[in-house]
Amino acid sequence: MVIIVGTGAGGAIIARELAKENIQVTIIEKGPYIKSGEAFNYYDKYNDSVDLLTTTCIGGATIVSMANMVRALDEELHEFGIDLTEEYDYVEKLVGVHQLDDSHIGRGTQLFLDAGRELGLNTLKMPKAIREEDCVQCGRCAFGCPADAKFSGKDFVDEAVEAGAKLITDAEVIEVISDNNKVKGVSYIKDNKKESIYADTVVLSAGAIGTTLILRQSGIEDAGSEIFFDPFVTVGGYLKDINFNTEVQMAGLVIGKNFVLSPHFSSFIKGNIDDKKVDDKDILSIMVKTADDCRGYVDSEGDVIKENTIQDIRYLAEGVATAGFILQKAGVDPSTIGSTVYRGAHPGGTAKIGKIVDSNQETEIEGLFVSDASVLPISPGKPPILTILALSKRLADYLKNR
Helix, strand or coil: CEEEECCCHHHHHHHHHHHCCCCCEEEECCCCCCCHHHHHHHECCCCCCCCEECECCCCHHHHHCCCECCCCCHHHHHCCCCCCHHHHHHHHHHHCCEECCHHHCCHHHHHHHHHHHHCCCCEEECEECECCCCCCCCCCHHHCCCCCCECCHHHHHHHHHHCCCEEECCCEEEEEEEECCEEEEEEEEECCEEEEEECCEEEECCHHHHHHHHHHHCCCCCCCCCCEEEEEEEEEEECCCCCHHHCCCCCEEEECCCCEEEECCCHHHHHHCCCCCCCHHHEEEEEEECCCCCCEEECCCCCEEECCCHHHHHHHHHHHHHHHHHHHHHCCCHHHCEECCCEEEEEECCCCECCCECCCCECCCECEEECCHHHCCCCCCCCCHHHHHHHHHHHHHHHHHC
16 A cells, blocks of 8 residues: 655645556545635745745645646756656646637736737746636636636545545644654544554655655654745736736746746735725736745744845846836836735755655655655746656656556
8 A cells, every 4th residue: 555645746646646556545635625716725824934835735735826837857857867758748638738728818918928028038828737618717826726727636636536545634644654764654643633554655745844844753854954945026016907816827927047927916016006096906917936045944843944045136136127127018007016025935845856865756764755846956946836746657657666
């Protein structure tokens, strides 16, 4: 039997792939099984110094993601003998990665795309895993899709359960059971009771922070000694009746040398504008995201302690300036342009390949594997879901052959 901890991008596809091969699988999820549209109620809270976007529920962070699907870290993974070409092809077909039809590109997104091209920037539609026939274009992607029109890990968990996998929800794994440096199972808390389940293979896919805490409790103390996340802000301003707030979010992309930009609505922007008559429908805004230098760590309580380098700030400033040019070219009143506070997304790097796990994503404990953003060697500065899915498909194939 294989125990999989977590139902985000990594754990979900491994559960699906193994269950469909009639391999006995038990999935353990810390959060509840919910409807996708309820996901906004399950965002996690960290310390006051870090505004980090993660969730604890079925599907993990994928359920509140924008379903953005880009390939990342190819060269960096090649250094560890990992070539994901076949896995990318498989996953992209499986989840239907494509650029959205023009029918789902709203006016605000089109202004972003046109302005980026006029400015000579590397501009394209964002590859996504969204089914246009189901999408109602409500602009609520980050709250959990009320129409179930986008991919999330929940999709694969449902398939795995249908194929025979067992799902345990509202259960927090606290440690991996091992003997003579070999996996024997896991212990978890459910309904205030400690329970154990046994298997000779365990995959941790509980996210960068959750996986870190389990690894530490299991004797791998170096886990979480580093952490990255993609720093981002949203920059925007006034453009009367643009109605961007109801569009599919992040449907465009500008790729800079040190940053990426994507049209992304934030209701906080209107707080920067003196005119009290400004409504959400009058805001056009752009997310500015960069990679970071991986300075920081996860403390013993699971809080993220984060530092930023001069390079982090410089790259973010470059992106903010470029976003300002795009907004002005798109028709936004330049006197109203402002920014949200600094936030972080896609935490990872806490159990890096080459440090905590080997190229097969196995730890020093035989039979204990990790497959989530924890294993990424550096910050991608891009949405990591597709890369995590491809790495996890690779691991699933390895476990099948094992």
